[in-house]
Amino acid sequence: MTDLSVLLESRPRPAGRRFALQRLPVSAKVAGLVLLAYAAVAMLAPAIAPYPPNEIFVGSPFEPPSAAFLLGTDSLGRDVLSRTIYGSRTILLMGGAAAGLSASIGGLLGMFIGYRGGVLDEVAMRMLEIIMSIPSIIFALLIVGSLGASAPLVAVTVGLLSVPNVARVVRAATQSVASEDFITAARARGETSLSIVLRELLPNVTGTLIVEFSIRTGYSILFIGGLGFLGFGAQPPTADWGLMVNEGRGTIDASIWPVAAPAAGMAMLVTAVNLFTDGVNRLFGPAEQGGVR
Amino acid sequence: MRVAPIPRLIVTRLALSVLSLFVVSLIVFSAVELLPGDTAERILGREATKESLAALRTQLRLSDPAPERYARWLGGIVQGDFGRSLVADRPVFSYIAGYLGRTLLLGGLALLIHIPLSIGLGLLAAARPDGASDLALSAAVLIGMSIPEFVVGIFLIMLLANDLQLFPPLALIDQAKSFGDVIHMLALPVITLNFAMTAYVVRQTRNSMIEVLKSDYVRMASLRGLSPLRVLFVHALPNALSPAINAIALNASWLVGGIVVVEVVFNYPGLGRLLVESIRFHDVPMIQGAALALSAAYIAVNLVADIATLLLNPKLRTRTA
Numbered sequence: 001m002t003d004l005s006v007l008l009e010s011r012p013r014p015a016g017r018r019f020a021l022q023r024l025p026v027s028a029k030v031a032g033l034v035l036l037a038y039a040a041v042a043m044l045a046p047a048i049a050p051y052p053p054n055e056i057f058v059g060s061p062f063e064p065p066s067a068a069f070l071l072g073t074d075s076l077g078r079d080v081l082s083r084t085i086y087g088s089r090t091i092l093l094m095g096g097a098a099a100g101l102s103a104s105i106g107g108l109l110g111m112f113i114g115y116r117g118g119v120l121d122e123v124a125m126r127m128l129e130i131i132m133s134i135p136s137i138i139f140a141l142l143i144v145g146s147l148g149a150s151a152p153l154v155a156v157t158v159g160l161l162s163v164p165n166v167a168r169v170v171r172a173a174t175q176s177v178a179s180e181d182f183i184t185a186a187r188a189r190g191e192t193s194l195s196i197v198l199r200e201l202l203p204n205v206t207g208t209l210i211v212e213f214s215i216r217t218g219y220s221i222l223f224i225g226g227l228g229f230l231g232f233g234a235q236p237p238t239a240d241w242g243l244m245v246n247e248g249r250g251t252i253d254a255s256i257w258p259v260a261a262p263a264a265g266m267a268m269l270v271t272a273v274n275l276f277t278d279g280v281n282r283l284f285g286p287a288e289q290g291g292v293r
Numbered sequence: 294m295r296v297a298p299i300p301r302l303i304v305t306r307l308a309l310s311v312l313s314l315f316v317v318s319l320i321v322f323s324a325v326e327l328l329p330g331d332t333a334e335r336i337l338g339r340e341a342t343k344e345s346l347a348a349l350r351t352q353l354r355l356s357d358p359a360p361e362r363y364a365r366w367l368g369g370i371v372q373g374d375f376g377r378s379l380v381a382d383r384p385v386f387s388y389i390a391g392y393l394g395r396t397l398l399l400g401g402l403a404l405l406i407h408i409p410l411s412i413g414l415g416l417l418a419a420a421r422p423d424g425a426s427d428l429a430l431s432a433a434v435l436i437g438m439s440i441p442e443f444v445v446g447i448f449l450i451m452l453l454a455n456d457l458q459l460f461p462p463l464a465l466i467d468q469a470k471s472f473g474d475v476i477h478m479l480a481l482p483v484i485t486l487n488f489a490m491t492a493y494v495v496r497q498t499r500n501s502m503i504e505v506l507k508s509d510y511v512r513m514a515s516l517r518g519l520s521p522l523r524v525l526f527v528h529a530l531p532n533a534l535s536p537a538i539n540a541i542a543l544n545a546s547w548l549v550g551g552i553v554v555v556e557v558v559f560n561y562p563g564l565g566r567l568l569v570e571s572i573r574f575h576d577v578p579m580i581q582g583a584a585l586a587l588s589a590a591y592i593a594v595n596l597v598a599d600i601a602t603l604l605l606n607p608k609l610r611t612r613t614a
Contacts, residue, residue, distance in 0.1 A: 085312040126309075133313040134320070135591040137473035138568065138584050145572035145580075226554045229443045230569055240441070249447050253455070264442040270439035291392050 028279020034272040042088040051079040053239040062255040074258040075251050084261040086239035091221055091269070094155040094234070096218035101159030103213040106166025110204060111197045112265025113167070114174030123170075128164035135221070136161045144232045151234040158223050164279035166212045173208040174201055214280050218273040225266055241266050303600055310596045314601065317588040318370070322363050325577045335379055335575060363500055370585070376578030380571070383465055385582040393586050395466060396556070396563035400548050403486040407544065411491045412537055415498025416525070423505050430495065438492035442551060446485040446558035453481060464561040482559045489551060490544040497536040505533040538605050542598030549591040564590070
């Protein structure tokens with residue numbers, strides 16, 4: 001081991017990842033476009049929504065679709081199209097925030113315990129297992145129910161509840177890299193653990209992180225939608241898809257549109273996220289990652 | 294590396310489950326501590342005088358430190374004393390058993406349909422990989438798992454209950470007079486739950502079956518002239534099943550959480566709806582009881598599923614060195 005050149009060895013640059021998006025399956029590309037369209041609608045909501053989302057009696061209650069109200073009106077005479085458009089903002093913000101939170105915290109935690117190993121890893125894994133053995137929905141209902149439902153609290157709660165899932169997968173990915181020469185070299189150069197995690201390990205688990213973020217986005221959207229439906233998500237009069245479905249279901253005989261529009265928005269969004277997840281998983285995933293739920 | 298023998302694995306899992314249950318009790322207790330107001334205010338309501346509040350607080354020893362109250366509460370639970378519901382003014386325990394039973398009935402029925410249905414569909418898809426039925430199934434399954442269960446439930450109610458009048462829209466199981474009634478009432482919630490669960494198992498069964506069908510020993514069996522059905526069910530299926538069993542185990546534990554929303558959609562008097570309602574009314578003893586019972590069910594299902602996976606997987610069973 002007199003050859004010191006190993007110390008200068010730098011991490012291998014994963015080949016061709018820069019253009020990874022081009023290698024996605026067609027279905028995932030289409031899904032990506034759909035997701036971009038959703039993002040555009042959410043961002044441009046004030047410009048494209050024909051009415052203010054929460055303004056009551058812009059029409060009479062339960063109007064059928066017409067030129068003035070493309071998707072009709074709800075029980076309070078609010079424009080369903082405008083509320084559905086604004087609802088995309090609510091769910092994308094909340095779902096994105098939740099997924100981002102779980103991917104970043106879970107990612108850091110997973111890399112750290114995967115790299116350090118030993119007792120720390122052992123203890124952390126047991127704790128993660130215990131947290132995962134408690135049903136998330138009960139956890140979420142208790143926390144949100146006690147502290148008072150609000151969109152930010154729901155997003156943070158749902159995000160934190162997914163941290164163990166992300167941490168476990170990232171830990172496994174980290175372990176497979178941690179014994180490579182360039183890590184040993186970095187340690188011999190005297191890099192700190194934090195620097196090794198961020199500069200050497202992170203670039204090598206990016207693919208895993210992208211897959212996890214994508215999986216968690218789909219999961220969070222369904223979870224947040226369910227909480228909204230139960231009345232434990234964004235509060236009235238917010239245009240929130242889960243809440244809209246709940247508000248409209250009692251009067252579904254009068255008009256199906258206040259339920260059908262947010263339901264379709266939700267179903268298409270999650271289908272697109274799932275297709276996209278499938279694609280990135282095929283590109284980066286180590287193996288079958290398991291179901292979205 | 295030696296793999297731990299099965300009995301030891303089971304004991305470890307059991308210990309972990311008890312630990313989880315303990316953590317759940319801590320979380321349940323701390324969460325309701327965060328609710329605004331205290332127990333005395335909740336019992337006496339808004340018109341209570343300062344004196345009566347103070348008296349009740351002394352009586353209930355509410356000024357004791359939280360760890361002490363937690364220990365007292367947990368001690369009561371261990372002896373089957375869950376406290377009295379603030380809304381119904383009856384012991385919580387008398388509610389839990391019935392609601393838990395109904396939740397298990399719904400979940401059990403859903404699982405009973407789920408297992409043969411999803412494995413069967415997986416085999417159908419594997420019969421002709423990338424054939425028409427495979428692609429159609431993949432698409433259906435993807436869409437099925439992307440629609441939230443509350444949406445599926447509402448549209449099933451609209452279509453099959455309101456329009457075609459095949460099933461009752463609400464699962465008011467208290468009014469059931471016979472077992473047939475029960476099945477009739479639970480059909481829609483069971484279908485709703487299966488919508489969400491099918492995808493993953495179909496996919497796992499399909500993929501592993503395709504792998505196994507390509508393997509040498511299966512081709513050998515076909516070359517020996519055994520009938521295709523015999524090759525499929527006797528030679529290939531047992532080895533293709535373990536990923537599917539894993540997926541079913543995951544679904545079984547998902548079910549305990551997913552059932553909450555479905556119970557609310559169909560007004561089904563199960564533990565999930567009880568929990569949601571009692572959180573709405575700030576009925577603390579009922580929240581604690583329902584959350585604990587539901588979590589215990591989840592942990593138990595997880596445990597059983599884990600052990601079943603362990604015992605049903607021939608690879609894990611025989612590998613000793």
